[in-house]
Amino acid sequence: MSSQPVPGPVGRPRGRRLPAIFRYEGWQGLIFIAPAVVLLGGLVAYPLVWTIVYSFGDTNSKLDIVRWVGLDNYERLFTKDKVFLDRDVFPPDGALVNNLKWGVLYTTFSLAFGLLIAILAARVRYESLVKAVIFVPMAIAATAIAIIWKLVYEPDPDLGVANAVATGVFNTDPIVFLGRADTVNYAIIFAYVWASTGFAMVVLSAALKGIPEEIIEAARTDGANEWNIFRRIQFPLLSLPMAVVTVWLTINVIKLFDVIYVMTRGGPGTSSEVIATQMYDETFLNGEGGYGAAIAVVMLLLILPLMAYNVSRFRTERVVT
Amino acid sequence: MSVAAETLARPRATPAERLSRFVARTPVHIALLAIAVVWLVPTAGLAITSIRPRDEIQATGWWTSFNDFAFTLHNYDLVLDNAQMGSSFVNSIIITVPSTLLPLTIGAMAAYAFSWIRFPFRDTIFLLIVALMVVPIQMALVPLLRLFRDLGLNDWYLGIWLAHTAFGLPLAVFLLRNFFITLPRDLIEAARVDGASNLRIFARVVLPLSVPALASYGIFQFLWVWNDLLMALVFISDSDLFPMTKRITEMQGTYGAEYHLLASGAFLLMIVPLIVFFALQRYFVQGLLAGSVK
Amino acid sequence: MRRKLMLPIAALAALALGLGACGGDGGGGTKEGTGTITIFSLWGGSEQEAFQKVLTQFTKDTGIKTKYESARDFLPVIRTRLAADNPPQMAIIPRPGFVAELAKDDVLISLEDLGLDADKINEQYSDTWTNLTTVDDTVYGVVAKANSKSTVWYKPNSFQQNNFQVPTTWNDLVNITKQYKAKGKTPWAAGAQGDENSWTLTDWFEQIYARQAGPDKYKQLFETGEVKFNDPSVKAAIDEMVKIVNDQYMAGGIDTVLGISFVDSIGRVFGKNPKAEMLYEGGFVGGIAINQVNPGLKPGTDIDFFKFPSISEQVDVVGGGDVAAAFVNNEDVAKLMEYLSTPEAGEIWVSTGAIASPNESVPESAYPNELVKKEARQLKEAKSFLFDGSDLLPGTLGQNFGTLLQNIVKNPGDKDKLLDDYQAQAEQAGFGSA
Numbered sequence A: 001m002s003s004q005p006v007p008g009p010v011g012r013p014r015g016r017r018l019p020a021i022f023r024y025e026g027w028q029g030l031i032f033i034a035p036a037v038v039l040l041g042g043l044v045a046y047p048l049v050w051t052i053v054y055s056f057g058d059t060n061s062k063l064d065i066v067r068w069v070g071l072d073n074y075e076r077l078f079t080k081d082k083v084f085l086d087r088d089v090f091p092p093d094g095a096l097v098n099n100l101k102w103g104v105l106y107t108t109f110s111l112a113f114g115l116l117i118a119i120l121a122a123r124v125r126y127e128s129l130v131k132a133v134i135f136v137p138m139a140i141a142a143t144a145i146a147i148i149w150k151l152v153y154e155p156d157p158d159l160g161v162a163n164a165v166a167t168g169v170f171n172t173d174p175i176v177f178l179g180r181a182d183t184v185n186y187a188i189i190f191a192y193v194w195a196s197t198g199f200a201m202v203v204l205s206a207a208l209k210g211i212p213e214e215i216i217e218a219a220r221t222d223g224a225n226e227w228n229i230f231r232r233i234q235f236p237l238l239s240l241p242m243a244v245v246t247v248w249l250t251i252n253v254i255k256l257f258d259v260i261y262v263m264t265r266g267g268p269g270t271s272s273e274v275i276a277t278q279m280y281d282e283t284f285l286n287g288e289g290g291y292g293a294a295i296a297v298v299m300l301l302l303i304l305p306l307m308a309y310n311v312s313r314f315r316t317e318r319v320v321t
Numbered sequence B: 001m002s003v004a005a006e007t008l009a010r011p012r013a014t015p016a017e018r019l020s021r022f023v024a025r026t027p028v029h030i031a032l033l034a035i036a037v038v039w040l041v042p043t044a045g046l047a048i049t050s051i052r053p054r055d056e057i058q059a060t061g062w063w064t065s066f067n068d069f070a071f072t073l074h075n076y077d078l079v080l081d082n083a084q085m086g087s088s089f090v091n092s093i094i095i096t097v098p099s100t101l102l103p104l105t106i107g108a109m110a111a112y113a114f115s116w117i118r119f120p121f122r123d124t125i126f127l128l129i130v131a132l133m134v135v136p137i138q139m140a141l142v143p144l145l146r147l148f149r150d151l152g153l154n155d156w157y158l159g160i161w162l163a164h165t166a167f168g169l170p171l172a173v174f175l176l177r178n179f180f181i182t183l184p185r186d187l188i189e190a191a192r193v194d195g196a197s198n199l200r201i202f203a204r205v206v207l208p209l210s211v212p213a214l215a216s217y218g219i220f221q222f223l224w225v226w227n228d229l230l231m232a233l234v235f236i237s238d239s240d241l242f243p244m245t246k247r248i249t250e251m252q253g254t255y256g257a258e259y260h261l262l263a264s265g266a267f268l269l270m271i272v273p274l275i276v277f278f279a280l281q282r283y284f285v286q287g288l289l290a291g292s293v294k
Numbered sequence C: 001m002r003r004k005l006m007l008p009i010a011a012l013a014a015l016a017l018g019l020g021a022c023g024g025d026g027g028g029g030t031k032e033g034t035g036t037i038t039i040f041s042l043w044g045g046s047e048q049e050a051f052q053k054v055l056t057q058f059t060k061d062t063g064i065k066t067k068y069e070s071a072r073d074f075l076p077v078i079r080t081r082l083a084a085d086n087p088p089q090m091a092i093i094p095r096p097g098f099v100a101e102l103a104k105d106d107v108l109i110s111l112e113d114l115g116l117d118a119d120k121i122n123e124q125y126s127d128t129w130t131n132l133t134t135v136d137d138t139v140y141g142v143v144a145k146a147n148s149k150s151t152v153w154y155k156p157n158s159f160q161q162n163n164f165q166v167p168t169t170w171n172d173l174v175n176i177t178k179q180y181k182a183k184g185k186t187p188w189a190a191g192a193q194g195d196e197n198s199w200t201l202t203d204w205f206e207q208i209y210a211r212q213a214g215p216d217k218y219k220q221l222f223e224t225g226e227v228k229f230n231d232p233s234v235k236a237a238i239d240e241m242v243k244i245v246n247d248q249y250m251a252g253g254i255d256t257v258l259g260i261s262f263v264d265s266i267g268r269v270f271g272k273n274p275k276a277e278m279l280y281e282g283g284f285v286g287g288i289a290i291n292q293v294n295p296g297l298k299p300g301t302d303i304d305f306f307k308f309p310s311i312s313e314q315v316d317v318v319g320g321g322d323v324a325a326a327f328v329n330n331e332d333v334a335k336l337m338e339y340l341s342t343p344e345a346g347e348i349w350v351s352t353g354a355i356a357s358p359n360e361s362v363p364e365s366a367y368p369n370e371l372v373k374k375e376a377r378q379l380k381e382a383k384s385f386l387f388d389g390s391d392l393l394p395g396t397l398g399q400n401f402g403t404l405l406q407n408i409v410k411n412p413g414d415k416d417k418l419l420d421d422y423q424a425q426a427e428q429a430g431f432g433s434a
Helices: A025-054 A072-080 A095-121 A127-139 A142-153 A161-168 A184-209 A213-221 A226-237 A239-255 A258-263 A275-285 A289-320 B002-009 B015-024 B026-050 B054-059 B062-068 B074-081 B085-116 B122-132 B141-151 B158-180 B185-193 B198-209 B211-227 B230-235 B244-255 B259-279 B281-292 C002-020 C045-062 C074-083 C096-104 C118-122 C127-133 C156-161 C170-182 C199-213 C215-224 C232-244 C253-257 C262-270 C284-293 C331-340 C343-350 C370-381 C397-410 C412-428
Strands: A057-059 A065-068 C036-041 C065-070 C090-093 C142-148 C151-154 C278-280 C304-307 C317-326 C385-387
Touching: A025 A057, A025 A289, A025 B085, A025 B122, A025 B141, A025 B158, A025 B198, A057 A289, A072 A289, A095 A127, A095 A184, A095 A239, A095 A275, A095 B026, A127 A184, A127 B026, A127 B259, A142 A161, A142 A184, A142 A258, A142 B026, A142 B244, A142 B259, A161 B026, A161 B062, A184 A239, A184 A258, A184 B026, A184 B281, A213 A226, A226 A239, A239 A275, A239 A289, A258 A275, A258 B244, A275 A289, A275 B230, A275 C074, A289 B122, A289 B141, B015 B026, B026 B062, B026 B259, B054 B062, B054 B259, B074 B085, B074 B259, B085 B122, B085 B158, B085 B198, B085 B211, B085 B244, B085 B259, B122 B158, B141 B158, B141 B230, B141 C074, B158 B211, B158 B230, B185 B198, B198 B211, B211 B259, B211 B281, B230 B244, B230 C074, B244 B259, B244 C045, B259 B281, C036 C074, C036 C331, C045 C065, C045 C284, C045 C331, C045 C343, C074 C090, C090 C096, C090 C331, C096 C127, C096 C317, C127 C142, C127 C317, C127 C385, C142 C331, C142 C370, C151 C156, C151 C284, C170 C232, C170 C278, C199 C215, C199 C232, C199 C262, C199 C278, C199 C317, C199 C397, C215 C232, C215 C385, C232 C397, C232 C412, C253 C397, C262 C278, C262 C284, C284 C370, C304 C370, C317 C331, C317 C370, C331 C343, C397 C412
Parallel strands: C036 C065, C036 C090, C317 C385
Antiparallel strands: A057 A065, C090 C317, C142 C317, C151 C278, C151 C304
């Protein structure tokens, strides 16, 4: 749709009944987008600005600002708040670091499983059945996913299947996956990988199928083996869809809230706290609206590069089409 | 589809060839089977737990239940009635339907303008809207709460409808505009030459041709709102209005790990999205691909 | 067509213009009621049913309807509703520290403003309780419910089988713990998962600290901040606490303690498939165990409690109380507030076995079983009563104290550093600097 001059209607019989001002097509366009713009302006952009303003203040229990504190909230967040960022230990710890762990592990594993399943499933007749099984968790609420996996991880081997396997097959003591600081993050990450693999699989599977059969056949005729075909032909062609999935999953990580809220509330201690759960707790549990706003601003700043990528992708795309 | 195409394209294999191909693929079959088991077991565990009596749940694992075969729907009775999941089910519908239809309508209107009407700053405004797509809800929670307070919208569903609508709009505009611009230009210009107004072209030409895109977005937004917890936590305060997500977290707080209630509650929460998903899977996947790969 | 379109747009524009408008509490006196009172607290399940009986009687007497709402996550919900200007008309607040905060933020209605005679109401309560509702000499509510938290729950028949005597000293209790363990049993269970359940650990600490460091230091630690959180007395109490709260003696180890909720821990001791022998938590454990977790329990044989054993200092009871307070000023609310302070309401409530009443005029005969009778007696006869300290800590310190203890029981070796950090937090919040 690079440039499409849409000729405006002239001298229509219907047009006569309208005031002249409406005959200018630009007004009609503005009217069509007005509800969207008003809603987005009033309920997204305007609050966004306010949250930034909030982050420079302190609030009372009604979340009204009672005084301005300048950059204190940010200073506290990055230098004094060990729940958010603990630099006294090595490697550093805290909600921000947990989000980083999530970003790396959750994204990598969702992509890897998604790709693996897309490739394997393409080789069997029951492809659609396998894909449906993997994809179904996409429709399930994070709240339900949390309950499903809480049951899996129950410490009692007569209740949780993970510990039934651990004690029955591997003969270990029951592992309290959600009660140990060294397992809790990985346990929740795995649960969420389980839920998101379907997305990566569907996108990558579609991209794989989009690769023209002739290219692959030609390579086969040239004597390339399956691995080389994957590495030299399919994988490079998958780089764009993989990047897109990665961006989508990373945004997911930064916004991550429900599954942790329901599974552990950030516990044990603050081991599984992430930015979004801490933002909620600071604001609504502790009544520190200004401090919570500062955390929300950090979330936004983390998302900005992804937003830039989305917008630029859209721009190049326009040139292409 | 592709499976069928593949078998047609190849010359008919002899049984021996087929067998050897099958054997060669045995590792693939085993790997897929293992993956399918890992993906099915957690949900199956929840489903089975939800129909086991409380005493059984506390005494033995759900995987042993095929031995004694004691199943009951009593948990659903309890959770629907005493735990108020029944009324929450209705609340979830009341929250979700307008929160899906509003952004669909408003978003489609805007998307039409961005595709087929020329007006000043069109592309700039569109880019701004696309940029808003990833703004986290956290950036708006407290100001929205106060805005709704000033407007008196906090004691009913109005606030959460508007909040979901606003945060669902960028994706609606983006997805639908991408679809609308692929419609044949001749068709729209022919309508214009016939003297149809923009509203008429939108309603009579563009919308009917865009059912797949509208359905894709509709499913997305429906699942998103139905599954949302954060907005419900903040914008729904009256316990008679709780949607299911919020009710389940509340149940968990009150009763702890009483899985006869939690499992049946969670299953009720899942059932509508699963029906929507299976019935409209095609649109869902299309929308997903349109929104991500395009 | 286009005109029709203008209407919704105009409506949206109006909405947008309304952004700047501002709401606010019109002061004024007691207004006429609306016929329905919304009342909010954190009790669900059996505790909710018990309170509902009181409300039902109130409706029968006055014709005013009530709507009970609850959330285990009391603080986030009440703050959200205050920010939304949609508070419940009344709430039963579990943390007196929060009553003070709300009173200072000017969102609570005092008894006087409700048109009630605060002095007359307070006559029925001892100072321990009225202190909780009084902020800067103004009375903001009534203590609806009292808890002893100096109650250790055990199984009398199991004690009998093993020839254990009810312990009166801390060392006795540690000995019983060791003997249970030696016999291959798991002595204890606890549930302290997340923000919602970490209070079970603060309760453990408070019982021990009060009895080891004494009431004066206890008050200096939690109320005035004169004793620092990294004081040797605090460390000594933690050393005692981890003699029991450790991997060895807790069902499933500390990981499980930090991985399950308070209600689940009751199930682990008194459920149908029990895994442990004793549970330390407040008087409300009995009600939840019998009314919700396992209705088959027989008080006195399957379940009973003894007073938290003494260490070196004389303290009878460390306990808590929930304050009924009003956010809306109307006649209906005033009536319910007054009703909750009457012995009649107290009698109905205690008859459910869920609570003990702080109201001194509620007769002992109103209690349905020996367990709650004993708890009420313990409260009434206490010569020295200390209030749940972490509930008195201001602002976020109360919640963070729970997190602190979660971290300490997990890694007792880190306690010095963790306590230093917490003390720094307290000082930053201005606690104890006055």
